[in-house]
Amino acid sequence: MDDITTTIANYATGFDIDSLAPETLATIIDHIVDGMGCAIAGYAEQPAAIARSMAAETAGAEVGASVFGAAAFSAPDHAAFANAVMMRCLDFNDTFNALTGGHPSDMIAGILTAAEISRADGRKFIGGVHVAYEVFGALAAVIPLRNLGIDQGVFLAIATAAGMGHTMGLDQATTANAISLGVTTTVPLRASRAGALSAWKGCATPHSVMNAVFVTRLAMRGMEAPPNPFSGEQGLFERLGAPFEMGHLGATVDSRSVIERTAIKFLPVEWCAQAPVELFLELRKRIDWRDIEAIDVFGYEFLYNEIGGGRNDGPEKWDPKTRETADHSLAYILAVTLVDGEISLESFDLERVEDPALRPLMQKISVSVDPATLELESPRQPVRFEICLKNGDIIEEACEYPFGHPMNPAGSAMVSEKFMALAERTVDADAAVDLLSILRELADASDLGQLTNAMRKLPVH
Secondary structure, three states: OOHHHHHHHHHHHHOOHHHOOHHHHHHHHHHHHHHHHHHHHOOOOHHHHHHHHHHHOOOOOOOOEOOOOOOOOEOHHHHHHHHHHHHHOOOOOOEEOOOOOEOHHHHHHHHHHHHHHHOOOHHHHHHHHHHHHHHHHHHHOOOOHHHHOEOOHHHHHHHHHHHHHHHOOOOHHHHHHHHHHHHHHOOOEHHHHOOOOOHHHHOHHHHHHHHHHHHHHHHHOOOOOOOOOOOOOOOHHHHHOOOOOOOOOOOOEOOEOOHHHOEOOOOOOOHHHHHHHHHHHHHOOOOOHHHEEEEEEEEOHHHHHHHOOOOOOHHHHHOOOOHHHHOOOHHHHHHHHHHHOOOOHHHHOHHHHOOHHHHHHHOOEEEEEOHHHOOOOOOOOOEEEEEEEOOOOEEEEEEOOOOOOOOOOOOHHHHHHHHHHHHOOOOOHHHHHHHHHHHHOHHHOOOOHHHHHHHHOOOOO
């Protein structure tokens, strides 16, 4: 295998969870708790129901895995897809900011499936999650996929395969074949996240996770993979336009691992809007939105491109027709925050999204790139606002690190509080408490049966 494949496979199979500091272990569990809370809350969403119905068609598979909320076991790849869709579809799970950003907790569903079918213990599951985050973060740090029109899913597939290799105790050669198959079969287009967004936005990366489960199981059966998926003729290096190194894989930055540099959301909006919404919730206490003449937003390039109309998708962002477009529209997010005085999952119900009463305020909002941000490196993400009132007064405000950002961390207690709020959308309070207890004790679990059994029983009410 080529050097990149070998480096990742060696890291995955050689990683020792005992090398982690207690605080890192606690952070991994926080992100698992957060992801599972998002999955429980996402149970009733239409994409989740579709994914579960597909998984149900594979019920009775010889090797089966749990689907959250389904009594029967399903084929592992379909189970991982359904669970990952539930985790992802509300766009409320964690966020890693780098040249290629993304939501690495999408991978937790795949690693959980691997742990279940291999009868791994809690520490092997946690170790696999850590490996997957490290691989994803190392890749995301060196290649700006979004600028190439390629979606983050290719890195998630590679990282999920690596995490599965660790959790399942696969040897180096098998893990390398799984990684190679993950690369060569998963190069999705970023069209999933441009223009008018569809329900597939919350399914695209789960599909990559599903594919990682599928190809890893092929590798376990002896499937040979291309030996040079990165550096070979027409490999990923050619597609990306440049080679890259992975010598930094597993290394900390400012003494923090990838998962410790990954943000947890506490507002149900696209990451770039977290800090602006926090600010505007406070501003609403001082100003009446009816007195606003104009709001000029000056942000960093990714904010402009992702939620500010910078991908030639201004018409879609200023007149959203779907939940997915609205939660990626800064104009909608700021307008609904100012008018309602809050932002919640219900803020993105289709009736609210299409409310014509919000459009006049949205049209007063402009978004552009602040040139001062172009030279800043991650994790710097400042945003400035100039708010002109009808009486001529101008209010100038700025924000940067929202609650849950690695520079403004939340802590385990707040993660548990978020879990309970999300879980109680689907299950009763006692069941939510029991699930949280199981998750918090994962490091001591001899297997994942208690967790998967509890998750199959969703919903309770």
